[in-house]
Ligand SMILES: *[C@@H]1O[C@H](CO)[C@@H](O)[C@H](O)[C@H]1NC(C)=O
């Protein structure tokens with residue numbers, strides 16, 4: 660006889676660091692009720708886990724009012740840094756906590772500062788499994804709203820968000836967003852089996868991951884960004900020629916409504932190089948003078964995008980839940 664579980668009843672095995680025990684953890688409840696220091700915590704010794712025998716770590720922002728109601732479930736953003744960077748740098752780049760105090764914000768550190776996908780990443784490092792292990796670990800420590808888990812990233816980290824969107828491991832995420840994504844793992848429309856809520860921004864003057872590459876990047880072949888956006892529209896069930904394009908000063912905004920309103924969104928920023936777009940210029944990337952295009956403030960755009968998606972309403976959620984047997 661088949662036993663059916665709803666998503667909320669699924670239990671996950673989690674290996675607890677520093678203990679021999681394997682704990683069975685309820686997806687929802689276990690981290691609820693624990694107190695945590697609020698604000699940005701960058702002490703890596705306090706935020707470690709083992710994934711596939713490798714010691715990994717992350718930094719975290721805990722909302723100011725986190726301890727007021729220990730049973731409140733918080734939405735979560737996992738934000739992946741660029742190649743050669745680190746979580747603290749990405750925190751200074753996207754600065755979600757400057758715009759909202761309503762999310763747990765987690766900044767994992769890549770192994771040797773890379774994420775899997777490009778040829779320069781360390782062979783054998785499985786960041787998809789790390790992401791799944793990180794979520795299991797976070798659920799034991801924090802009170803997380805499983806309906807509202809989101810992935811964010813820049814460059815190599817943005818490309819990894821796309822890799823995640825194209826994998827089973829991405830099924831725990833309601834929406835995916837990225838800036839200047841290095842899309843090394845996504846080179847054809849049929850290379851990815853999922854429908855997802857996808858948001859990307861890309862500078863037309865990007866010299867690292869060009870908008871219209873004419874040769875391979877440092878990590879391998881890259882797609883034309885405009886093609887890749889159309890692939891997502893097609894994957895989500897849209898006619899890829901039916902984009903809605905809105906011209907704004909300094910950028911074009913392209914969107915498709917396929918599985919829901921504006922489930923594929925793209926910003927092409929005309930004079931921007933390889934940067935997380937900011938209109939105030941006070942984020943990490945804008946220390947680089949090549950980033951002096953102030954036409955779009957991307958972080959509030961991402962937060963608005965996330966606010967429209969939950970795991971249940973996400974494009975394709977029904978398909979992969981059926982496939983998983985939920
Ligand atoms: C993270 O990167 C920033 C910027 O490059 C650097 O100043 C900082 O020391 C790095 N932090 C760690 C923990 O490596």
Ligand SMILES: *[C@@H]1O[C@H](CO)[C@@H](O)[C@H](O)[C@H]1NC(C)=O
Nearest residue numbers: 703704715716768769770771
């Ligand atoms: C954090 O992880 C990075 C990447 O694996 C590693 O280089 C660094 O030593 C770790 N730091 C701590 C304190 O665990």
Ligand SMILES: *[C@@H]1O[C@H](CO)[C@@H](O)[C@H](O)[C@H]1NC(C)=O
Nearest residue numbers: 863904905906910911927929
């Ligand atoms: C912006 O969109 C308009 C309308 O589709 C198009 O004519 C124009 O070429 C686009 N600009 C760029 C730089 O892609």
